[in-house]
Amino acid sequence: xxxxxxxxxxxxxxxxxxxxxxxDASTATGDAKVVADLINVxxxxxxxxxxxxxAYTSRTFSTVASQATIALASxxxxxxxxxxxxxxxxxxxxx
Numbered sequence: 001x002x003x004x005x006x007x008x009x010x011x012x013x014x015x016x017x018x019x020x021x022x023x024d025a026s027t028a029t030g031d032a033k034v035v036a037d038l039i040n041v042x043x044x045x046x047x048x049x050x051x052x053x054x055a056y057t058s059r060t061f062s063t064v065a066s067q068a069t070i071a072l073a074s075x076x077x078x079x080x081x082x083x084x085x086x087x088x089x090x091x092x093x094x095x
Contacts, residue, residue, distance in 0.1 A: 010036050 004012075010028070011021040013035050022028050028036045083090055 006039065010039060013039075 007022070007025050010025050010032065014021050014032060017031070017035070019031050019035075022032045022036075025032075025036045
């Protein structure tokens with residue numbers, strides 16, 4: 001499952017729900033669009049939770065004028081750990 005494409009994942013879910021498969025996820029409508037959107041939400045949640053955004057080399061940003069894909073600096077989205085040097089404990093944000 002680790003090498004599954006976005007389209008094959010969407011179609012697997014659609015088959016599970018007994019819905020019509022799609023040929024192109026970017027043009028999905030109706031129930032297929034809901035499935036495609038939920039896959040994006042899940043991917044985003046995993047990316048945030050597991051800090052996988054550091055694997056991205058470019059991102060697409062919407063601006064007032066248009067939309068563009070921009071190459072990212074090598075340290076984009078890199079997280080740093082704060083360490084209390086007295087007790088050598090990693091500090092975590094209060095929730």
